[in-house]
Amino acid sequence: MAQTTDISFKEETLELIRKITKRYPDGKHKSALIPVLHIAQAEFGGWLSPQTMDLVAEVLTLKPIEVYEVASFYSMFNLQPVGKCLIEVCRTSSCWLCGAEDIIDHLEHKLNIKVGETTTDGMFTLKAVECLGSCGTAPMMQVGADYHENLSIEKVDKLVDGFKQENKQSRYC
């Protein structure tokens, strides 16, 4: 069923995928889908294009629709291109109580974009997200796998300037 695509995983990635599928009983390799989508997203530019999803389907011998269904369900999978560095600011209850909206406002102003947008240079995408389990260290933001907590405007400035300087590529894995 899977389509042949022009892209392919690196050999070491394929090795990792084979290792992951061994975590599950025989015939239950679909369980590897979410971990493999994470890997694919990290390897192919921080988002899942139809082409990337078709590749995942091919590697895991699933139907493409099974991959689309799952990829579109989970909020960490981007089905549209995002900036190199994805900034996700939590805005639920405790974070809001502790000033998350000020952080979001500041980032919008600083990056000159609105929530959900990407800077013209393709460097940053700003997202407001729901509770990330960092309520006791609010406000907070996630950049790739890193949690940045107890944020202040000054701290955010320092972080974002740093990301820009190091040309940071955010990735969860």
Added chain:
Amino acid sequence: MVKLTIDDIPVEVPKGTTILQAARLIGGDVTPPAMCYYSKLKTSGGYCRTCIVKVEQGSEKDPRPIPKPVASCRTEVAEGMVVRNITSPENLEARAGVVELLLVNHPLDCPVCDQAGECHLQDLAYENGKEETRYEFERREFDPIDIGDKIKLHMNRCIMCFRCVKVADQITDGRCHGVINRGDAAEISTYIEKAIDNDFSGNVIDVCPVGALTDRTFRFKSRVWYTKPVDAHRNCTKCCGKVRLWNQGEEVLRVTARKDQWGEVMDNEDGTTAWICNECRFDKKHINDWTIEGPSEINRHSVISANHYDTLRNIKMDTLRMLGGKPHGEKVDLGIGALDPNNQHKQ
């Protein structure tokens, strides 16, 4: 066998039967409406919540009530169970709530919808809904898309019953459409435009309870109640070849599977479901392609079509003469009597 009562009516059914199936045996008003459950599709049901009932007594052994309303389509009966559907005002109120929520994002475009007249949601809203909606915000909107050249998807009208997905999983050899996104953004989609290319894909139209999946070859041709349904068959190598033709004069406007009083595709004599193939459905639109058996038994009433089918009683014989068919034994009665809920009780 298991004995229980539904709205004080005793019924005895085999172990493993669901409350809804037991209620269907009683028939009539006691039977909860079902928008997502489909007895011919495995794992269907449980999603729409319109079939909820109150279980006043769980069983003889454990007489405690079930604290929340249960989906009758997915709840098995138990010995001594006491179920309330229409005899519980609380249950009817809860169902009205579900119906209101189901309609929140529904476009209410019945005047331009091909399903009008045979739409289960229309009936449901008429029978269980409130007079007006209290929803004042914009409804979610999707562009209609063509799933291949024969099937039209109006996602705006979809109530997420999952029946079409189960049809694709269970009776075609490869599903390429499914549910993407989540929450109220969830939609039926092929994700990237892809035709559902399978001999049995057209059955998604027959199982759709609303006008989300319609037959493009029938689009805007006629209101369904202006057509004359007749049962017909042909020798088909792919399917049972037993269909229902929806005609106007000698023109076959639409071909569907035959449906029973619950709106479900009927069974063949051997107990399998009489799904039909795409060739029969889409490509055999000449009256000469078919052997006419006689007028169809439309025994599932619809709020829109009810009065219109009533007139069929008068035109029935004309139709038969015109089509050169013969009355088919017991089926001479169009089943108009079934429109009367009191009559259904007696079935």
Added chain:
Amino acid sequence: MSRKLLLKNDHIPGIATLKTYRENGGYTAMEKALKTMSPDALLEEVKTSGLRGRGGAGFPTGMKWSFLAKPEGVPRYLVVNADESEPGTFKDRYLMEHIPHLLIEGMIISSFTLGSNSAYIYIRGEYFYVSRILEQAIDEAYAAGLLGKNILGTGYDLDIYVQVGAGAYICGEETALLESLEGKRGNPRIKPPFPAIAGLYGCPTVVNNVETIAAVVPIIEMGGAEYAKIGIGRSTGTKLISASGHINKPGVYEIELGLPVEEFIYSEEYCGGIKGGRKLKAVVAGGSSVPILPTELILKTAAGEPRLMSYESLGEGGFVSGTMLGSGGFIVMDEDTSIVKNLYTFSRFYHHESCGQCSPCREGTGWMEKILHKILEGKGTLKDIDLLWDIQSKIEGKTICPLGEAAAWPVAAAIRHFRPEFEAYVTNPESIKDVKHYYRLNPTV
């Protein structure tokens, strides 16, 4: 000082490593269990302990375990629910990050008790860095012969795998979690069958919260009867509380169940009082889904008794005047907090997290969010408040999974206890515009 069982060693540098964990008594309970006790005896200890599920529902753990079907030749699974996503809750993250071996030790004892040879930790995707810590700890445990084949020469085999999610609150619901672990959309299953009969891959499965499994370690260490002496009534043992909001010392605290709420909020040992010396307005005591209570009802019950941190005391008065211990996500709001705006963040959350499978939740959560947004914009009417009430009542109890209730209860409680505030937004929106920043209108959608 409250007695500590789970976090007694979290301050020790290097406790996340196997070496330090073992130097501080780690894995002795597991050794005792595997070498000297039978699965039946272990199950009895857990039952005797009175331990209740720490994820939110509070179901007795021993009873849950005893429901596990044991058909011949069919594998059984233990799945640890580390999907912690209930707003206000971050205790599992703390525990896994700081003492990963406590969870692993608990998993070995629990799996042995249940007769499972494969166990999975399903951790929310955002906690990726924590999954790394867990994997490292698991690798250490394998290297030391604490996992894998023939553990410590006892003949017992166990493999533990970490599965990372990808952003979906609903996967904290145990059957949605199992679907997700099987590589599917996180749609809750229709029950029955319950996981104890047909769970992961259709096999008998126990799904327990991280803290619940960790608590098995001290229970086996001290014995179930001893554990049951801690706490109050049917709320035995200790509980991790995630404290956040307008308090001086937010963080994760281990409390003995039965601690007075007032002491928890104001004592230096715990929250250290309200920030800036302001007054307390309201508390969400057990994670976003439990009813919010105003000061007078969170500190004392309607009958005037001191409210305690226990399943029973927090629940006293039902939803009319009480709430729930839930997951222990304790969110504190000061006198300047807009209850309406806070509720809006909850409703937006549940709308975002609804899986879309069943109609009342799919359609109702979005509707509630939109009405709250309208009220915050100053465009609401008194009728809208009644409508909100009505919608939540139409969702509650009508859905496949408890997300319906989780979305409905906060709305009901906020209106029940703070109706005048909703009315002020509607009748005199000008009065709200000039106050603190968290009253701000035009929320980001």
